[in-house]
Amino acid sequence: MPALQLLLNGASMTAQLRNKVTKDDLYGSVKRVVESEGRLLERGYLLPDGRTIRRTQVAYASMDAEGSVAEDPTTYIGEQPAVQIPSSFEQDCPLAPVPLQRLVHFAVGDVYALDVAGLPAGLYETSFNYRASYAPREAFVLVRGSGDAAEAFLLVGDTKSAPFVGQTLSYEFFDAQAGAEEDTDPLDFSMM
Amino acid sequence: MAMDKMHLEFGGKSGHVLVGALPSVRQAVKPVLRTRHGSVGRVRLVGGLQPRVDPAALSADELVRGDPELDIAMAGVTLEETMGAYFDPAAETPEPIGHFQQTEVVLDALGNEKERRPFQPRARNLDTVTPIKIARRLPLAQVLTMFVFKHCHQIVHEDSLSFDFLFNLAKDLHAKGEMALIGAGPKGAQPLVVRERGQPYRAFLSGEISPAGDQYRLLMLLSDQELKLPAPIEVDV
Numbered sequence: 428m429p430a431l432q433l434l435l436n437g438a439s440m441t442a443q444l445r446n447k448v449t450k451d452d453l454y455g456s457v458k459r460v461v462e463s464e465g466r467l468l469e470r471g472y473l474l475p476d477g478r479t480i481r482r483t484q485v486a487y488a489s490m491d492a493e494g495s496v497a498e499d500p501t502t503y504i505g506e507q508p509a510v511q512i513p514s515s516f517e518q519d520c521p522l523a524p525v526p527l528q529r530l531v532h533f534a535v536g537d538v539y540a541l542d543v544a545g546l547p548a549g550l551y552e553t554s555f556n557y558r559a560s561y562a563p564r565e566a567f568v569l570v571r572g573s574g575d576a577a578e579a580f581l582l583v584g585d586t587k588s589a590p591f592v593g594q595t596l597s598y599e600f601f602d603a604q605a606g607a608e609e610d611t612d613p614l615d616f617s618m619m
Numbered sequence: 620m621a622m623d624k625m626h627l628e629f630g631g632k633s634g635h636v637l638v639g640a641l642p643s644v645r646q647a648v649k650p651v652l653r654t655r656h657g658s659v660g661r662v663r664l665v666g667g668l669q670p671r672v673d674p675a676a677l678s679a680d681e682l683v684r685g686d687p688e689l690d691i692a693m694a695g696v697t698l699e700e701t702m703g704a705y706f707d708p709a710a711e712t713p714e715p716i717g718h719f720q721q722t723e724v725v726l727d728a729l730g731n732e733k734e735r736r737p738f739q740p741r742a743r744n745l746d747t748v749t750p751i752k753i754a755r756r757l758p759l760a761q762v763l764t765m766f767v768f769k770h771c772h773q774i775v776h777e778d779s780l781s782f783d784f785l786f787n788l789a790k791d792l793h794a795k796g797e798m799a800l801i802g803a804g805p806k807g808a809q810p811l812v813v814r815e816r817g818q819p820y821r822a823f824l825s826g827e828i829s830p831a832g833d834q835y836r837l838l839m840l841l842s843d844q845e846l847k848l849p850a851p852i853e854v855d856v
Contacts, residue, residue, distance in 0.1 A: 452849040455727040459738055463719040466707050473704035479713045484690075485698065486666035492657040500652035500659045509650050530763045531825045531838060532641075534771050540848055562648035569846070571764045580846060587641035587771040591827070591834035594782055596775055613754040613800055613808045616766075616845050618819045619725050619734075 431515055431581075433543065433568070435522045435551065442543035442568075444516075444581065449538070454617035504561060511559045522551035522568060532587045533567065541579040546570050548577065555583050623743075623813075625774065627801075628750035629788045636781050638745065638774045638839060667694030728849060740816040744803040752807030753799045753824075762798040762823055770820070770841040772813070789826030789835035799824040801839070811841070818843065 428443040450456075461468040471481045489497040502509040527550050548570045555566035566583045622639040652659035667689050668674070674688040681687055706713040721738035745751060757765075776782040792799060801822050803809040810819035820841035827836045 448844075448848060450844045452728060453844060453847065455725065455729075455733065458724045458726060460722050460724055461705050461719050462722060463705075463707070463716050466709070468705040468716060468719055469708040470703060470705055471713070472698065472701040473715050474698070475700055479704055479706050479715060480665060480693070480698075481670045481708065481713075484665050484668070484670050484693070486664055488662050488664060489652060489659045490662045491654050491659050495656070497652065497654050497656075497659040500654050502650045503653055504648055504650050527760055527763050530768070531840065532644075532771055533768070535767050535769055538767055538844070538846065561650050565645065569764065578848075582767070586644045588644045589641055589771065589773055589836055589838055591829040591836045592773075592775050593829075593834040594779065613802050613821065616821060616843060618810050618821075618843065 428542070429516045431541075432519045433522050433546070433553075434519045435524075435546065439519070440543060440545050442541045442546075442579070445540040445542060447537055447539050448580075450616075455619065457619055502561070509561045511561060512556055512563055514559050515554070515556045515563070517559075520553050520555070522546075522553050525550050525552045525567070529586075530567065530569075530582075532589045533565070533582070533584055534587055535582045535584040536564070537583040539581040539583070541568065541581050543568075543570075543579050546577075546579060548573055555581065624746040626746050626748075626750040627774070627784075628752045629784065632784065633750040634781050634784050635746070635777065636774055636785060637777055638772050640770065640772050663698045665690075665693045665696045665698065667691070729852065741812045741819060743815050743817065744809070744812045747803070749803070749805060751801050751803055751811065751822075754802045754807040755800050756792075756795070756797045757800065757823075759796050759798050759825070765846055766821070766823070766842040767844040767846050768823075768840040768842050769844070770813075772839040772841070774824075774837045774839055785837050786828075786835045788824070789837045790828050792824060792826030792837075793828050798840075813841065 428445060431442045431444055433440050433442050446452075461470070469481065471479050472485070473479055489500060491497045491500075529550060529552070546568070551568040551570075553566050553568060554563040556563040564583050565585050566581055568579060568581055570577060570579045572578055622637045625636050625638040626633060627636055669688055669690045672688050677688060704715040705719055706715055723736050723738050724732055725734040725736070727733050774785060776785050801807060801811070801824055803811055811822045812819055820843050823840045823842070825836075825838045825840060829835070
């Protein structure tokens with residue numbers, strides 16, 4: 428298990444990052460298969476000339492504006508050469524206690540279980556970089572319970588902009604990119 | 620601007636309101652690659668391996684005699700206009716097949732098959748004749764530590780009537796420190812499908828009133844996962 432070095436109020440503590448916890452791990456999953464006359468079909472690509480190719484045949488290459496394979500390209504953010512930030516496993520992760528309400532605007536992408544001792548129950552803001560990258564992701568460490576019953580999770584995602592609205596409303600704050608059973612238990616999360 | 624209608628019930632009244640996904644607070648960082656010849660783009664092309672040959676299964680003699688694992692004729696062909704197609708991977712000359720059945724295979728958490736059923740795309744159910752209802756209320760702190768919220772949508776009014784409607788709902792949730800579990804169907808027990816052919820989610824409303832008391836924030840949080848660890852795997856001894 429990789430270890431994170433958490434820093435809270437000057438005190439350092441080691442947290443073991445356990446596996447990512449997904450919906451599939453808890454409830455199972457649904458896989459869609461496509462069949463014709465009893466044969467299992469595969470999804471691939473149809474080319475303009477009528478040929479088909481399998482997904483495994485598709486490759487990607489980095490090419491420059493002249494159509495040549497780019498050798499040793501440099502990464503930029505804006506006009507400045509980009510600098511990679513080390514993985515969270517290779518540097519300290521400062522924690523800042525924050526109110527639990529911060530989770531209301533936080534869309535969680537990944538959940539990891541954490542083994543950490545000595546961290547009081549609450550919500551702590553941090554950032555997380557599984558691998559070195561140009562932009563660490565926003566993250567929270569959530570500790571609930573205490574003593575032997577304490578559980579800690581690392582929630583990785585991004586905070587959403589949610590303004591208050593009054594009588595006069597501007598709709599521009601919405602994200603332009605975003606595009607049963609009768610008597611089921613509303614707290615049934617398997618929803619298979 | 621992506622906003623959709625939602626038919627919502629609260630306090631014995633129902634009304635049509637607007638709902639939309641929210642942008643991130645942080646601007647996305649977009650790294651670009653450059654060489655001295657300019658920007659570098661990612662190009663999709665055909666790789667050079669024969670799809671029906673497993674290179675690891677070839678003998679040394681076969682590799683010395685020729686290049687059976689390579690598809691020289693297709694290698695490097697750029698793929699600009701393609702369509703998705705289904706075909707029989709075992710066919711000598713794979714051709715697109717138009718008549719097929721889609722089946723969903725339901726697997727348990729250990730990957731064992733539980734059920735097979737015909738695939739039925741889900742329809743969006745936020746704006747049907749039956750309004751979205753509050754199924755139950757739970758303390759805010761309990762909800763935020765029990766569930767994983769994957770998406771955050773904001774609900775806003777369309778006119779002064781719906782302003783009052785939503786303001787009062789947000790005020791009620793704020794005053795009581797609660798979140799409301801909402802759902803579709805006559806009893807509000809069905810999960811919400813926010814987009815056509817989308818995934819089902821359990822949804823909670825969070826309400827807040829501005830410090831000045833004249834504005835509201837009503838958010839719909841979507842979850843398909845409880846915040847918990849998987850059950851330990853039982854091993855028969």
